Structure formats: structure tokens, C-alpha cells
Amino acid sequence: MMLKFFPGIFQKWVFLAFSLCSFLCLKTPAQSCDPNDHLALKEFAGNLTDGLIIAAWSNDLVCCDWVGVSCESLSISSTSFRVTKLNLSDRGLKGFVSHSLGRLSELKLLDLSHNYLKGDLPAEFSLLKKLKFLDLSHNMLSGPPWGTLSGLISIQSLNISSNQFTGDLLELGDYPNLLVFNISNNSFSGSFNYCFCGSSNSIRALDLSVNHLVGGLDGLEKCELSLQQLHLDTNSLSGNLPESLYSMTSLEQLSISGNNFSGSLSTNLRNLSSLKALIVCGNRFSGPFPDVFGNLKQLEQLLAHSNSFSGPAPSSLSLCPNLRVLDLRNNSLAGQIDLNFTRLSRLSTIDLASNHFNGPLPDSLSSCRELKILSLAKNNFSGDIPVSYGKLTSLLFLSLSNNSIVNLPGALSVLQQCKNLSTLILTKNFHGEEIPGNVTSFNSLMVLALGNCALRGQVPVWLLSCPKLQALDLSWNYLDGSIPFWMGKMENLFYLDLSNNSLSGEIPKSLTELKCLVSLNPVLPNLNASAGIPLYVKRNQSGNSLQYNQVSSFPPSIYLSNNRLNGTIWPEIGQLKQLHVLDLSRNDITGMIPPSISSMENLEVLDLSNNNLYGSIPDSLKGLTFLSKFSVANNHLTGLVPTEGQFGSFPSSSFEGNPGLCDEIDSTCDVTDNTGMRPNITSVPQNKFARRSIILVVTISVINIFDKLILFL
Ligand SMILES: *[C@@H]1O[C@H](CO)[C@@H](O)[C@H](O)[C@H]1NC(C)=O
Ligand SMILES: *[C@@H]1O[C@H](CO)[C@@H](O)[C@H](O)[C@H]1NC(C)=O
Ligand SMILES: *[C@@H]1O[C@H](CO)[C@@H](O)[C@H](O)[C@H]1NC(C)=O
Ligand SMILES: *[C@@H]1O[C@H](CO)[C@@H](O)[C@H](O)[C@H]1NC(C)=O
Ligand SMILES: *[C@@H]1O[C@H](CO)[C@@H](O)[C@H](O)[C@H]1NC(C)=O
Ligand SMILES: *[C@@H]1O[C@H](CO)[C@@H](O)[C@H](O)[C@H]1NC(C)=O
Ligand SMILES: *[C@@H]1O[C@H](CO)[C@@H](O)[C@H](O)[C@H]1NC(C)=O
Ligand SMILES: *[C@@H]1O[C@H](CO)[C@@H](O)[C@H](O)[C@H]1NC(C)=O
Ligand SMILES: *[C@@H]1O[C@H](CO)[C@@H](O)[C@H](O)[C@H]1NC(C)=O
Ligand SMILES: *[C@@H]1O[C@H](CO)[C@@H](O)[C@H](O)[C@H]1NC(C)=O
Ligand SMILES: *[C@@H]1O[C@H](CO)[C@@H](O)[C@H](O)[C@H]1NC(C)=O
Ligand SMILES: *[C@@H]1O[C@H](CO)[C@@H](O)[C@H](O)[C@H]1NC(C)=O
DSSP: OOOOOOOOHHHHHHHHHHHHHHHHSOOOTTOOBOHHHHHHHHHHHHTEEEOTHHHHSOSSSOGGGSTTEEEEESSSSOOOEEEEEEEOTTSOOEEEOOGGGGGOTTOOEEEOOSSEEEEOOOGGGGGOTTOOEEEOOSSEEEEOOHHHHTTOTTOSEEEOOSSEEOOBGGGOOOOTTOSEEEOOSSOOBSBOOOHHHHHOTTOOEEEOOSSOOEEOOTTGGGGTTTOOEEEOOSSEEEEOOOGGGGGOTTOOEEEOOSSEEEEOOOGGGGGOTTOSEEEOOSSEEEEEOOSOGGGOTTOOEEEOOSSEEEEOOOGGGGGOTTOOEEEOOSSEEEEOOOOOGGGOTTOOEEEOOSSEEEEEOOGGGGGOTTOOEEEOOSSEEEEOOOGGGGGOTTOOEEEOOSSEEOOHHHHHHHHTTOTTOOEEEOOSOSTTOBOOSOOOOOTTOOEEEOOSSOOEEOOOGGGGGOTTOOEEEOOSSEEOSOOOGGGGGOTTOOEEEOOSSOOEEEOOGGGGGOHHHHSOOOOOOOOGGGTTOOOEEEEOTTSOEEEESOGGGSOOEEEOOSSEEESBOOGGGGGOTTOOEEEOOSSOOEEOOOGGGGGOTTOOEEEOOSSEEEEOOOGGGGGOTTOOEEEOOSSEEEEEOOOSGGGGGSOGGGTOSOTEEEOTTOTTOOTTOOSOOOOOOOOOOSOHHHHHHHHHHHHHHHHHHSOEEEOOO
8 A cells, every 4th residue: 555645845845946946047938948958858759659748849949938848047148048847747758768868967857757658767867967856756667777866966856656667775876965765666676775864864755665675674773863754665574663763753754554564663652753644554563552642742643453453542642632543453452442532533534443442432432523434343342322422423434343232223313413424334233132113314324234233123114214325234134024115216225135134025026126226326426535444345255355445336236135035036127237246045936037137237146046946047148248156056947058158157056956957968858848837846845944044054155155245344
């Protein structure tokens, strides 16, 4: 993960210095530029194959007026104007960087970022002795650049990030005036090198993130004092953090996520009193957090997820009034939350999920009126949701899944006061409670997950007063009664999971009219404020997970499996052209498979297994080109299994348990039975309950076979 921050003051200073000069150094219209500079630029343009400048740079001698070119007169008396700045950022340039640029000997600023330039840097680049600002980021440049760049003795800001440069950091040159050094997102190797610190005692920002650096941070002490930003994310750096790190008292941003650092954080952390962002996620840190945050009054972001930190959440964090993002997810932190959130009113994101926190939900959290994202999932919080949480009017996302929260009626009546709440994930709580009927409205709610709560009752009618609902998960409860017809009228619903309940009766025909699945409506953007925190995950068989930050990226799905649904599959189901997943398995559905299913042209998963379907598999299904998972196992189907299209790739287990089904080579197959007559079924189980409990065991493996969105983190 690359982490971006506000540019430091010093960068503004660099710009200011340039701007001041271009203001003072007189310019006249139609300046004639130095003929050598003119030639060098023409040669540079001639070596580009594409890009906006080729047309814009005409042949006359006034190259100082060309797009992206700035000139200065070197002295008041001089008539010759020299090219001092060349900014062709984001102009679609393609081709190689010509060595002629090395002849622009007065060049101070060169910005060729965000183009498609490729190849090595020409050696003549090293002749740019006056160059102070170089930005070549976001191109496709390659090769080891150090030989060339080492000649840039005046360089203050160097950015060659997001290219394909290689080479060992140890070969880095000497840059006595360096303020900013940015080589992120390349393929540099070797170990952390401090010589830029050794040779320049004014260095302010180092960004070495997203490379292949190894080893520890030895020698960092040479960087002391001046460094304000240190970004080392996504490398293979390891070892303990050196003590010298804690004496860099100017440090404002320290981000070292995605490495292999270990050990614990030292109490000397207290010395970093300028720190605004401390980002240490995805390492192997352990031990408790030093409780020294009272000295870090500037702190705005603490991101420490996915380590092995233990002990309590440091209570001194209460003394960081500017804290906006607190992400301690996926550690081994424990105990009650002893933070005074009254003093943390700026917080907009809190993620403490996947730890061992317990005790009541902190009441003072209701003071965080700017709070947008709150995840306390996968802990052991208990008790009610505090009534005061109704004051969290900025809240967009709340997950409390996998805790021991009780009192669902109380919870819903508090949370419906959070007028902006768009995602509510309460999965695995409220064990065995009745689903309440007295909810009035959730005007902003888009995602509601109340699965795995062993809830009793029926599908609640108040869902109709959630006009924006897009995704609903009520799976793994004991809901009975039928699926209400009004569900088909929910205008924005495109993800519905009612699987693993005791629902009975027919599937209402209205579900074939779900507006969002018939034709995809533009879905409103949601939760842009997530600060890179993954909000939803989908896990697959191999344990990999797919992360979604937006509801709109969920696959449109209907899961009704493992209920007691009967009746037939409506032919009108073919109208659901946007549906990607249809799972009707493990019910008592009968009749034939309607050929119109093949109209659901986006279908990726179709599971009709373990029902009482008869007749043949419609040949038209071979036209479902995205279908990757399919099962009709354990029905009473007869006739030929299609072999064309995706059907060539389904395993025989997709068809087993249908004695009348056969493939082409099987000569005993009775291909004449296409009458659609209901066959004599003698094996319909009498005892539904017995059947259900057996199936519950089996279903767990079914879920592993067919990937499914899991709405808890
Ligand atoms: C391209 O650059 C080469 C040398 O790098 C030079 O000889 C040639 O003249 C340039 N092409 C044009 C069209 O200017
Ligand atoms: C170069 O120009 C772009 C706009 O075309 C501007 O956004 C960018 O800041 C400029 N670069 C420098 C270093 O001034
Ligand atoms: C390259 O990095 C410098 C310094 O960190 C920064 O000022 C500049 O905006 C960056 N360029 C781009 C295109 O982001
Ligand atoms: C490094 O350059 C990238 C542009 O590729 C920019 O996003 C990033 O902020 C820069 N790093 C620093 C520390 O300025
Ligand atoms: C990293 O560089 C690659 C190309 O080299 C680019 O596609 C990608 O967007 C860059 N990543 C970031 C975060 O800038
Ligand atoms: C931290 O600061 C204290 C007091 O200012 C100083 O004595 C100590 O040496 C510093 N620690 C480090 C690691 O710089
Ligand atoms: C991290 O360190 C551990 C122990 O030293 C080692 O086993 C592991 O391979 C390292 N992982 C990476 C990604 O370097
Ligand atoms: C949790 O952290 C561990 C390392 O401690 C990491 O391997 C794992 O991928 C993380 N899980 C998630 C869901 O972030
Ligand atoms: C929390 O902080 C507020 C504001 O500083 C203070 O009034 C209150 O007494 C504190 N609460 C506790 C339990 O310390
Ligand atoms: C619904 O009833 C429960 C008690 O059964 C009560 O706690 C809750 O406040 C009621 N909600 C509303 C919105 O009236
Ligand atoms: C379907 O189930 C409902 C509710 O259990 C039942 O009343 C009805 O008779 C069943 N229909 C068929 C055809 O079995
Ligand atoms: C079903 O059974 C009845 C009587 O047992 C018989 O008359 C009928 O032919 C059978 N139908 C089929 C399709 O085997």
C-alpha cells in the first residue's frame, strides 16, 4: 500500500523560490531563445513518437513561448534567453528521453511526470548541473539510474517514483543539497542506505516505499534532526526499529507498513513530538503500545493493524486531540477500552476489529460527532448498544459483528437515530432473540447484515421503510413464514441472502421483478471516506479474500438455499439479467428448469442442487458464457447433459444424484423422455426436521465450494 500525505512546507518553499525568480527575472513577449537550447528541444521532441507538444511546438525561434517551456535572461544586459524550466507533465509523451536535454545547461526544473516515456536515462543527464527540481514519476523508464543522476549536484527535489528503475541503493551518489528524495514504486534492491543523510544535513523527505529493499535500518542516525517524512512501506525490511529513529524529533510522518519489522515500539517514541502520522501496519511488531501518546499532541493518524500488538489500547491516546484515524485492527489487544473519547472529538475512523477487547461498548464514543466509520467487529464486547450512540449523526459505517451484544430491539431503536448510517453489520450477536417489529425507518441504510444470530420471527415488514436498501443478509437464522411478496418491490435491492432459515411456501413471483436486477440502476457512491480501510471481504476456498470498499462492487446475488421453499421456478426469473449468483439449493422446489434461465446472461453461479426438479437440463444454458459454478445434483433430472459452452468444465459432482441424467456416450440414456411429466418420486422425505438437520451439516461444505460474500470483518 502506498500512503500519501500532504506535501510538506519545505516543498512549497522550493516552489516559492522558483516562482520568485520567474517574477524578478524580466520576461518580454516573444523571447527568442538561445539557438542551442532551441536545437536541444527540437531534438528532444523529434525523439518522441506521440504527445501534445509535437504539434504545439512550431518551428520559429521563440521556443520560450512553447508549451511547457520557461526562459530567463541570465543577466540584465543579455539578449539571449535560456531555457530554465521544462514542464511537460501529463502531456501524453511517448518515446525515449533524448540525450539532447543534457545540453539545456541552465535548466533548473524538469517535470516530465505522468507520461509514457521509456528506456534508460541518457548519460548526458548528468550534465544538468543547475537542476534543482526533477520529476520523472509515473513513466516507464528503466535501468539503473544512479550513474546518471549522481551528476546532479544542485538537486534539491528528486522524484523518479512509479517507473521500472532497478539497481542497488548502495550505488547511490552524493547529493549535498537534497531536500526531497522519492524513488517509491520501482524495483530498487539492496539495503537501506543512509548516505543521502550523511551528505545532506538538510534532507526533509525520504520516500523509498514499494521497492525490494532488505535488511534493517542501520545507519539511520545519520539522518537525525532534519527528516520530516520517512516512507519505507512495502519492502522487505526487517529487524527492530533502531533507537536512533526515536531521536528524529522533526519527524512528522513515519510510515513503514508492509515490511517484516519486529520487536516492540520503544517508550522513546515519546520523543517524536512532531509526529502526525504513525503507520506501522502489516509488520511483525509485538508487545504493548508504549503509553506515551500524551507527548504526541500533533498525532492525526495511528495505523497499526495486522501486527501482534498486545496489552490494552493505550489510554494516553486520549491526549491526542487531533486524532482522526485510529486503526488497530487485527492484533491481540485486550481488555476494556479505556479511552476518553470526549477528548477525541475529531475522530472520523475507528477500527479496533479482530482483537480481544471486552467489556461494554464505550459510552463516551458518542462524543465523536465526526465519526464516519466504526468497526469493533470480532471482539468480545457485551451488553447493549449505549443509547447515546444515537447522537452519532455522521456515522456511515458500523460493524459490531462477532461480539456478544444483546437487545436487538433496543439496538435498532438507537441506531435508527443515526440519520446517515448506510451500512449496519450486526452479524453474530443477539443470539436467539426475536426480530423486532417496531422499527420505524432507516432512511439511509444501504447494507444490513443480521446473519448468524439465530434470530426468531419472520422477515420484518419494516425493511420496507429502508428505501435505499441495496444489500440484505438475514442468513443463518431461524426465520419462518414465507418470503414476503413486497421484497420484490424493493427498488434498490440487488444482494439478498435469506439462506439457511426455515422459510417456506413459494418463492414470490415479485422477486423476478427486482428492479435493480432487471436493469442496473446507477448506484450512489458510498463511503469515499474509508481511508483505505477495507469494509467488506469475500473469502474463497483457498482462504484468499477479496476486499470491497463500496457496496456497489458486490456481485448481484440471490441466496435462498437451505430453507423449505416449494413451488416451481418462475419462468420470469429470466428477467433478472443483472444477476450474477442464484442459489436455490436445498429446498423442495419442483417442476422443470425453465429454459429462460439462459436470459440471465451475467450469471456466474447457479446452484439448483438438492431439490425435486425434473425434466431435462435446458440446452439453452450452454449459452451462459460467464457461468463458472453450476450444480443440479440430487434432483430427478433426466436426459442429456449439455456438453457445449461452459458445460465442458463442470465436474461430474455437479450432476450426480440424478439417476436419469446421462452424457452422450452413455447408450442406456433415455433421451426420449422430454415430456416434462412429473416422474414418480418415492423418496420424498417425510420428516422435514430430520432432513434439515442433516443438511445443515452438509451446507457448510457447500458454502466453501461456492464463494460468498461475508459481511463481517
Ligand atoms: C533523436 O535523438 C538522436 C540521438 O539521441 C538524434 O541523433 C536524432 O537526431 C534525434 N531525432 C530527431 C528527429 O531529432
Ligand atoms: C507542471 O504543470 C502541471 C500542470 O500542467 C502542474 O500541475 C504542475 O504542478 C507543474 N509542475 C511543477 C513542478 O511546477
Ligand atoms: C514527486 O515527489 C515530489 C516530492 O515528494 C512531489 O512534490 C511531486 O508532487 C511528486 N510528483 C507527483 C507527480 O506526484
Ligand atoms: C512520491 O511521489 C509520489 C508520486 O509518484 C507521490 O504520490 C508521493 O506523495 C511522493 N512522496 C512524498 C513523500 O512526497
Ligand atoms: C506503481 O507503478 C506502476 C507502474 O510501474 C503503476 O501502474 C502504479 O499505478 C503505481 N502505483 C502507484 C500507487 O502509484
Ligand atoms: C529522548 O528525549 C530525552 C529528553 O529530551 C533524551 O534524554 C533522550 O536521550 C531522547 N531519546 C532518544 C532515543 O533520543
Ligand atoms: C520475515 O521474517 C521471518 C523471520 O525472520 C521470516 O521467516 C520470513 O520469511 C520473513 N518474511 C518476509 C516476507 O521477508
Ligand atoms: C491479520 O494479520 C496477520 C499478521 O499478523 C496477517 O497475516 C493477516 O493477513 C491479517 N488479516 C487481515 C484480514 O488483515
Ligand atoms: C473525559 O474528558 C472530559 C473532557 O476533558 C472530562 O470532562 C471527563 O471528566 C473525562 N472523563 C473521564 C472518565 O476521565
Ligand atoms: C421497540 O420495542 C422495544 C422493546 O420491545 C423498545 O426497547 C424499543 O425502544 C422500541 N423501539 C421503538 C422505535 O419504539
Ligand atoms: C408449500 O408450502 C406451504 C407452506 O409450508 C404449504 O402450505 C403448501 O401446501 C406447499 N405446497 C406444495 C405444493 O407442497
Ligand atoms: C407412476 O406410477 C403410476 C402408478 O403407480 C403409473 O401408472 C405411471 O405410469 C407412473 N409414471 C411414470 C412416469 O413412471
